Amino acid sequence: MKRIALLGMPNTGKSTLFNRLSGASARVGNWPGITVDLMSAKMLIGGHIAELIDLPGIYDLHGFSDDEQVVRHFLSNNHADLAIIVLNSSQIDRQLSLALQIKNLGLPAILLLNMQDEAKRSGISIDIEAMAQQLGMPVRQISAKYGDGCPQALQLAAKQLAEQFNTVLPKDIAKRLEADVQIEQEMQAILKSSVQVPVQLNDATTDNIDKILLHPIFGLPIFFTAMFLLFQFIFTAGKPLQDGMAWLLNLFRTSALEPALASLPSWLNGLLLDGVFNGVSTVAAFVPIIVLFFLVMSMVEDSGYLSRAAFLMDAFMAKIGLDGRGFVMVLMGFGCNVPALMGTRVMRSRPMRLLTMLVIPLSLCSARLQVFLFMIATLFATSQAAYIMFALYMASFFTIFLTAVLFKGQYKSSEPFILELPPYRFPTARQIWLRGWQEVKYFLNRATKFIIFGVVMVWVLTNYPTNVAPASAGTLAGQIGTLFAPILDPIGIDTQLAIALIFGFVAKEIVIGSLAVIYGLQGDALSHQIATNIDWVQGMSFMLFTLIYTPCLSTIATLKTESKSTKFMWLSIVWSLGLAWVVSFVFYQGARALGF
Amino acid sequence: MTPLNDVKLSSLIPGQHGTIHAIHAEHALHQRLNAMGFRIGKKIQLIRRANFNGPLHVRIGATDIILRDIEAQRIQLAA
Ligand SMILES: Nc1nc2c(ncn2[C@@H]2O[C@H](COP(=O)(O)OP(=O)(O)OP(=O)(O)O)[C@@H](O)[C@H]2O)c(=O)[nH]1
Ligand SMILES: [Mg+2]
Numbered sequence: 164m165k166r167i168a169l170l171g172m173p174n175t176g177k178s179t180l181f182n183r184l185s186g187a188s189a190r191v192g193n194w195p196g197i198t199v200d201l202m203s204a205k206m207l208i209g210g211h212i213a214e215l216i217d218l219p220g221i222y223d224l225h226g227f228s229d230d231e232q233v234v235r236h237f238l239s240n241n242h243a244d245l246a247i248i249v250l251n252s253s254q255i256d257r258q259l260s261l262a263l264q265i266k267n268l269g270l271p272a273i274l275l276l277n278m279q280d281e282a283k284r285s286g287i288s289i290d291i292e293a294m295a296q297q298l299g300m301p302v303r304q305i306s307a308k309y310g311d312g313c314p315q316a317l318q319l320a321a322k323q324l325a326e327q328f329n330t331v332l333p334k335d336i337a338k339r340l341e342a343d344v345q346i347e348q349e350m351q352a353i354l355k356s357s358v359q360v361p362v363q364l365n366d367a368t369t370d371n372i373d374k375i376l377l378h379p380i381f382g383l384p385i386f387f388t389a390m391f392l393l394f395q396f397i398f399t400a401g402k403p404l405q406d407g408m409a410w411l412l413n414l415f416r417t418s419a420l421e422p423a424l425a426s427l428p429s430w431l432n433g434l435l436l437d438g439v440f441n442g443v444s445t446v447a448a449f450v451p452i453i454v455l456f457f458l459v460m461s462m463v464e465d466s467g468y469l470s471r472a473a474f475l476m477d478a479f480m481a482k483i484g485l486d487g488r489g490f491v492m493v494l495m496g497f498g499c500n501v502p503a504l505m506g507t508r509v510m511r512s513r514p515m516r517l518l519t520m521l522v523i524p525l526s527l528c529s530a531r532l533q534v535f536l537f538m539i540a541t542l543f544a545t546s547q548a549a550y551i552m553f554a555l556y557m558a559s560f561f562t563i564f565l566t567a568v569l570f571k572g573q574y575k576s577s578e579p580f581i582l583e584l585p586p587y588r589f590p591t592a593r594q595i596w597l598r599g600w601q602e603v604k605y606f607l608n609r610a611t612k613f614i615i616f617g618v619v620m621v622w623v624l625t626n627y628p629t630n631v632a633p634a635s636a637g638t639l640a641g642q643i644g645t646l647f648a649p650i651l652d653p654i655g656i657d658t659q660l661a662i663a664l665i666f667g668f669v670a671k672e673i674v675i676g677s678l679a680v681i682y683g684l685q686g687d688a689l690s691h692q693i694a695t696n697i698d699w700v701q702g703m704s705f706m707l708f709t710l711i712y713t714p715c716l717s718t719i720a721t722l723k724t725e726s727k728s729t730k731f732m733w734l735s736i737v738w739s740l741g742l743a744w745v746v747s748f749v750f751y752q753g754a755r756a757l758g759f
Numbered sequence: 760m761t762p763l764n765d766v767k768l769s770s771l772i773p774g775q776h777g778t779i780h781a782i783h784a785e786h787a788l789h790q791r792l793n794a795m796g797f798r799i800g801k802k803i804q805l806i807r808r809a810n811f812n813g814p815l816h817v818r819i820g821a822t823d824i825i826l827r828d829i830e831a832q833r834i835q836l837a838a
Contacts, residue, residue: 581795
């Protein structure tokens with residue numbers, strides 16, 4: 164099978180093209196460094212199946228940050244039959260250097276000048292023929308996002324695959340990667356004869372938006388207000404969806420599942436209905452709101468506003484030993500901590516990367532968001548909900564800053580901070596839809612693995628031995644709870660909540676699933692039961708603990724592989740557990756001392 | 760009077776242009792700057808500065824870049 168690699172500078176649309184050509188759904192975003200690992204997919208080209216590889220963006224072939232290493236490693240260990248070089252047409256004046264470097268490697272290659280639509284709007288014109296001739300490589304202009312020129316580019320790639328053979332061995336490529344080639348003059352000559360840039364670029368939209376969003380005084384307030392409004396929107400629009408979903412699931416239980424399972428032995432019936440179904444459906448009710456959350460996230464990611472957030476926050480982040488990119492990773496962590504941790508690969512200095520990775524797990528991810536939405540709806544009035552949620556996001560920021568300040572002495576770095584500011588873009592309906600669908604798939608995947616495992620375990624623990632009442636002190640769960648009581652009593656966490664917390668270590672989605680199983684209830688009945696068992700101070704302490712302690716096993720595994728250090732992984736686990744306990748303790752005892 | 764080639768990117772005021780005259784950076788940083796469009800002879804404009812001594816927003820050709828003051832001090836202009 165032929166292998167085709169996508170190479171290009173960061174944020175030039177490689178993943179967009181990858182998705183278009185292969186039908187895959189790699190993550191796309193208007194931020195340099197969205198792709199930090201290689202991804203491969205099958206595609207049909209010239210009547211044959213070929214393997215298409217999406218790679219992280221690279222500025223040149225000499226970079227040594229971990230995302231750039233992925234590309235070097237790929238090129239020096241794998242045979243590629245064709246390189247498709249993807250560059251941004253508007254920035255051809257600087258990006259052409261990469262095409263020349265790749266050409267010097269001796270790989271058969273074609274050059275695709277992407278974002279034709281934007282270049283046209285700014286009045287940049289490129290003489291494709293002239294460029295191809297001087298470069299000695301076929302060139303096409305395309306728009307990967309809207310599809311223009313893509314079929315032709317595919318034909319061209321098929322033709323090259325059939326006619327040109329890559330005779331360079333990967334190990335020779337490795338050698339050539341070391342060689343420093345002078346391409347400055349060649350580049351200037353090509354640009355001079357084939358590219359026309361107007362003196363004044365015509366596209367002023369981005370400039371005008373920046374005047375407002377990057378305003379020296381209003382920039383930051385606008386940022387925080389926008390975030391607050393986005394979250395308000397998600398919760399307001401998501402609430403009816405969530406209620407509808409809960410209603411549907413309940414209907415499914417009473418009208419289909421209960422009759423169908425009625426003939427089973429009672430323990431199996433209990434396991435399936437009160438264990439698996441209650442657990443999974445309590446979590447599943449949150450799917451609509453989480454999908455909505457990710458749709459909004461993907462729009463923010465694709466707008467180009469993240470780089471602006473980095474600009475606005477860098478001065479502050481510098482004071483706590485991080486930089487603007489670290490802030491963006493924390494924002495990405497609001498979705499899921501795992502890709503955010505991987506996103507730190509763009510940082511070249513190891514101390515800076517480690518410090519950023521130490522704070523990311525404290526970022527309030529969407530799985531924890533589900534727990535909080537559930538607990539807040541259970542324990543607080545609707546009118547207070549938004550403020551409690553806001554307070555938890557603030558607590559998340561607070562723990563991040565505290566951690567960074569305390570550890571910055573250990574992780575000193577002088578990493579330069581240089582970042583591209585891409586133009587504002589708006590995702591197409593297709594891009595938004597793809598992203599939402601990705602999240603649903605991801606959730607279903609986690610649900611089938613972690614959540615079912617978790618709720619079944621909890622069910623077993625709360626139902627055995629069988630000679631005592633379910634979930635009572637005599638069950639295995641009760642015994643475990645008693646064991647942890649000396650540590651958890653001082654922070655107001657009772658036995659039931661303790662079991663949920665222990666399983667929450669695997670994944671936070673399990674927390675509310677386990678509560679459903681522990682109480683053997685679902686929906687409103689579950690909320691009522693919890694509200695009679697614990698008061699708001701305990702609930703808040705439980706939420707703070709859930710917010711701060713290690714998010715999930717996937718995060719731990721990612722911490723270990725990305726830092727390549729077991730010691731660092733343990734540091735993160737121990738620190739977050741310790742911090743979670745201290746914060747909950749201070750809150751709980753403080754609130755009680757004040758008479759709440 | 761300061762000689763013409765002694766203006767640093769960091770001392771421009773927003774709206775001002777300059778031409779890159781020299782880049783004083785170690786190899787890796789130099790290459791990164793190069794790939795981002797910082798090349799000798801290129802015209803560069805300072806668009807704005809962030810508050811509290813934050814990063815600078817500059818434009819070279821069609822590329823907008825933000826960088827810290829400390830990095831901007833390494834870039835010498837022929838104003
Ligand atoms: N206007 C326009 N935008 C595009 C085009 N192709 C991609 N984009 C946008 O450019 C941004 C970057 O796209 P990606 O596909 O994530 O770029 P990438 O090269 O994979 O980026 P990295 O993985 O970070 O290196 C996204 O906002 C895309 O929607 C295009 O043809 N025209
Ligand atoms: Mg990508």
